[in-house]
Amino acid sequence: MENQVIGPGPYRATKLWNETIRLFRSGMPLRRHWAHFRCYDCSFTGTEAVDYLHNLLRDNHNFGPEITRYQTLQLLRKFLKAHVIEDIKGRHGTEDFEDNGHLYRFPTLSPLKSFPARPVIKDCSDLPRLIRWDDYEELPQQENIAPVKSAVLTSDLWNKRHSVAIGDVHECKLIRRKEITSKQVDHIWKSMTVAHLQRVLGLKTLDGVLNPAHVNGKHIVHNVFSVNKAGIVVLENKAEDMPYWVVTAMKCLANWPNGNESKQPVYPGFERDVLRTVADYYQRLKEPLLTFHLYEVFVNILSLLPVQEAVSEALQVSCLLLPPPNRRRLQLLLRLMARVCQNPQLPPLNDTIATRTLMVQMFSQCVLGSADDMDLDELLATKLVTFMMEHHNTIFQVPAKLRCQVEEHLSHLKRAQIKYEGADTDFSASPAFYKQISRVECEEQRVIGTQTPLQQLLEGLIADKELPAKDKRKRLKQFQKSYPEVYHSRFPTEESKAAVIPEKTPRLKPNLMFFSIKKPFQPFQRSWSFRA
Secondary structure (H helix, E strand, C coil): CCCCCCCCCCCHHHHHHHHHHHHHHHHCCCEEEEECCEEEEEEEEHHHHHHHHHHHHHHCCCCCCCCCHHHHHHHHHHHHHCCCCEECCCCCCCCCCCCCCCEEECCCCCCCCCCCCCCCCCCHHHCCCCCCCCCEEECCCCCCCCCCCCCCCCHHHHHHHHCCCCCCCCCEEEEEECCCCHHHHHHHHHHHHHHHHHHHHCCCCCCCCCCHHHCCHHHHHHHHHCECCCCCECCCCHHHCCCHHHHHHHHHHHCCCCCCCCCCCCCCCHHHHHHHHHHHHHHCCCCCCCCCCCHHHHHHHHHHCCCHHHHHHHHHHHHCCCCHHHHHHHHHHHHHHHHHHHCCCCCCCCCCCCHHHHHHHHHHHHHCCCCCCCCCHHHHHHHHHHHHHHCHHHHCCCCHHHHHHHHHHHHHHHCEEEEECCCCCCCCCCCCCCCCCCHHHHHHHHHHCCCHHHHHHHHHHHHCCCCCHHHHHHHHHHHHHHCHHHHHHHCCCHHHHHCCCCCCCCCCCHHHHHHHHHCCCHHHHHHHHHHC
């Protein structure tokens, strides 16, 4: 029970809060205590509560061993204010929980949090959709160039070139997709990135986790391509960048003791003042670096632990959704934290707290937080920031699979295509036109929307009476190879297929027909002639 992991899904932080309360109430040892010459049954001291809950959180996969005793104390104070616990006189809310012998107890029923109402998506148009082959045009004729002979092939010309009789071939022409704009490229990156994130998280829908309207495709493209040799985002607007004095302070700590570029006088405790300068800047930001809109996304990523590869890939995709200034600040901060923790020459930055614990406590809430001030924010942020600090070199890489899929799709849209006479350029008006859809796009339709367009395409191909039977069988075979699931749902058995698709008529060879007719008669004729 204590090691139960809350899986991915909407409002995971609320689920964790309720689950933590259940575990605490069901497992906290209760006994008789004496105070002021009175006996109190089913009670516990503040120290006993901190000891038990601290061990519970450290052993739970949803939180982990990075949780400190002070963070546990802060959570118990939230429990007291939320009336999860009360003191022996029934007081809660106004009193402050103390880590001492003060006595507390559970109320008759500890309140659990209700899940907020999910935002309703009005229609499917709010979801990102991939750009397809629907919008295309004929190759334009360039000016001031001698006209080129039309690339129209008749059956006679085709037969002469190939010296084989293959039947009539429709006239054809070369068409291509219109030029893809930068806005369309941004949209494709947005659509495929959101779909990839949904697959990595293992969710059937992102409802309650991420609103696609809050995703900016332009930010994704910038984070992918506008980077320096170290992989850190480069900002076009320098006014959005970090102040020079903050960057200088971070370099000083990251490269200690050789990072004092400004030649400031070094005195005892100088490194602590530099760290405080950096911390003040990050703690005064208006919202956490991972933004309020992406809070549920990053909380859900924690459910993938301890599978390190899955968490790393999910973080790679999610960090692409960040505004470029936030991504740059986060990259520089995590790199600083990692270098400070690994630098043996750096003096202790705190007299009582280890450097690693100090860095996580100081900056975790600058990285992850919710707009509604969730009660478990600090614990969840500690776990997430610890992982991100340890793998900061990996999580800011662009997923190779996602990049390859987007590049293949863009290449597909730019390809020219041969169109035959009778296939109307308006697909909606002519079901006979077989519009090629890539496997990536088919997967996209399955994740984000529906396969209805593919089903309509198949039905239109079947219903086309003008299409020759030979061409129809050929196109249906190509459709079956490209989209076997849609094809099998339409033709589950051979009988259903035979009822719709015309069978190929077998042709007998002439010599076989000759011998099948003459052979019974010919030997008799020769035998009679010989005897005569």
